[in-house]
Amino acid sequence: xxxxxxxxxxxxxxxxxxxxSPVTAPPYDVISPAGREALLQNSPxxxxxxxxxxxPHDPEVPGNRYENGSSTWETWRESGVIxxxxxxxxxxxxxxxxxxxRHVRRRAFVxxxxxxxxxxxxxxxxxxxxxxxxxxRFHLLRATxxxxxxxxxxxxxxxxxxxxxxxxxxxxxxxxxxxxxxGVLSKAWAIRDAKSIAAVVxxxxxxxxxxxxxxxRYTTALAYRDERRAIDQTADRSPEDPAYDSxxxxxxxxxxxxxxxxPTHRLARAAGTFDPDAFWVALSHHFDITEDATYxxxxxxxxxxxxxxxxxxxxxxxxTLRADVDPAEVIGGDHSPEWKNLDxxxxxxxxxxxxxxxSQEEPASLERLSFVKDARQALGPHDADAAFVLAxxxxxxxxxxxxxxxxxxxxxxxxxPKLLSGLFFRALD
Numbered sequence: 001x002x003x004x005x006x007x008x009x010x011x012x013x014x015x016x017x018x019x020x021s022p023v024t025a026p027p028y029d030v031i032s033p034a035g036r037e038a039l040l041q042n043s044p045x046x047x048x049x050x051x052x053x054x055x056p057h058d059p060e061v062p063g064n065r066y067e068n069g070s071s072t073w074e075t076w077r078e079s080g081v082i083x084x085x086x087x088x089x090x091x092x093x094x095x096x097x098x099x100x101x102r103h104v105r106r107r108a109f110v111x112x113x114x115x116x117x118x119x120x121x122x123x124x125x126x127x128x129x130x131x132x133x134x135x136x137r138f139h140l141l142r143a144t145x146x147x148x149x150x151x152x153x154x155x156x157x158x159x160x161x162x163x164x165x166x167x168x169x170x171x172x173x174x175x176x177x178x179x180x181x182x183g184v185l186s187k188a189w190a191i192r193d194a195k196s197i198a199a200v201v202x203x204x205x206x207x208x209x210x211x212x213x214x215x216x217r218y219t220t221a222l223a224y225r226d227e228r229r230a231i232d233q234t235a236d237r238s239p240e241d242p243a244y245d246s247x248x249x250x251x252x253x254x255x256x257x258x259x260x261x262x263p264t265h266r267l268a269r270a271a272g273t274f275d276p277d278a279f280w281v282a283l284s285h286h287f288d289i290t291e292d293a294t295y296x297x298x299x300x301x302x303x304x305x306x307x308x309x310x311x312x313x314x315x316x317x318x319x320t321l322r323a324d325v326d327p328a329e330v331i332g333g334d335h336s337p338e339w340k341n342l343d344x345x346x347x348x349x350x351x352x353x354x355x356x357x358x359s360q361e362e363p364a365s366l367e368r369l370s371f372v373k374d375a376r377q378a379l380g381p382h383d384a385d386a387a388f389v390l391a392x393x394x395x396x397x398x399x400x401x402x403x404x405x406x407x408x409x410x411x412x413x414x415x416x417p418k419l420l421s422g423l424f425f426r427a428l429d
Contacts, residue, residue: 003122004204005246006088006197007112010146010425012045013083014176021178024186024422027149027213028052029133045081047422050148051140059139066143073144082425089190090197091424092169093250095417097184104258106417107166109191109200110150110424112246113209115218115225122207123153124402127215128360128410137220147221147248147426151214152419154254154395155204162203162253165196176423184417188424210254210402212415221247248426250419254395263392264411265375266347267384268356269368274385276313279355283310286325286350293318295379300391306343309389311379321346338400343390344412351388360409371411 012023022043025031028051031039039048053069055061076082091110096103116122140148174187191197211218221244228244252259280289287307293316295309306327307320321327328337331349339345352358358365372378378387393413401408 002201003114003206004111004201006090007426008085008088009091010082010084010427013080016175017173018176019178020176020422023047024178024420026180027418027421051421057136066139069140070143073146087192089192090200092166092189092191094170094187095184097417106252106258108250108252110248110250112426113249114246115222117222123211124208125211125215126398126402126408127412128407133216134220137216138223141220141224145429149421150248150250150419150424151218152212152415153249153251154210154212155251156255157203157253158255162200165199178420178423180420186420186423204251209251210399218247243428248424259395260416261392261395262373262414262416263390264371264373264414265378265390266388267370267372267378267382268352268358268386270385271357279312279386282355283319286322287319288322290318295375295389306346308347309379310386312386316379336404336406338404339406342393342397342408342412344393344409347388347390348409373414
């Protein structure tokens, strides 16, 4: 079976070129309760009613959110709110926006991708997953029997062999479009001719595909596949090419020029009383400290050594890893040198763990760590004891760590923009 294949997408019923903004939403894990209500004010058919249904989270309680999500999904399909495409296709999704005074666009193929356990080395994660989130997504998938949003994946095409396929598909008017709250415009097309589909399948080949975003969705799809296989085996059924063997993914060329990865900055709180003077002294054990540093968005990425803007005790200073400090030697454990040289790993292992007692191995300590996207917000007034502004993780760093079979520390990457939910669905029944 090919790793990538066309499928018949379920979509909101639409007229050609229709604006679907009222029924779309950002990813489920960034939507607050107030945000959910605002989206449903846009349309009672907003996808958030599927992704974050009403009801208790306990699947054993009658009227739970998973039953409600399944009921909504079936009702919308039966009433024609959501319809299935007539023929299989690989879909093209373009997102465009303004970034630092220039127009940027990112293009993806939306396809069904064969599920593989991470140990196969075909689909590779780069982040850890959280058990609580996995349970919620699994119960929703089991109830709806549908991929309600895409996993965001990356494939390698350094020669740009798929560029002409994108261009040919986008030469026609889009099927529909939508704009998110940040002004990012998403447009969609369908590729139906066998030659173009075969070219996409050949270029992606046997992978690897790197998961950029949607680790929980992929992991739950894999668990659901295993459950369905066990059920079929018990019932002595052998379905041919079942839909549950694949998951819907949006695949972006990781070698393309417009793949933006932003950092996520850290706010840390001490377990007890925080002493800023003692903190700066302890920080200087591994870092050169530059007084009165002025933040610049591009500055950290231009440093020869890993560094952070640090705000603590009312002062903002630049902390740069000392030239005599080799992360591969001073960071313990059996991680690879590529992992140990990540800025986020250096921050975690040389600052957060020893100076704040914040560690992945102690989940309770993570409550004293929070994250912000905006660097100026991190360096401005806040209720944390210290703020750390990071440079972005480079795509080649993510590739090296994932290829080595490792996962990065939490929130090491932020691929901008997020994929909109509500453009495509995939039924598994």
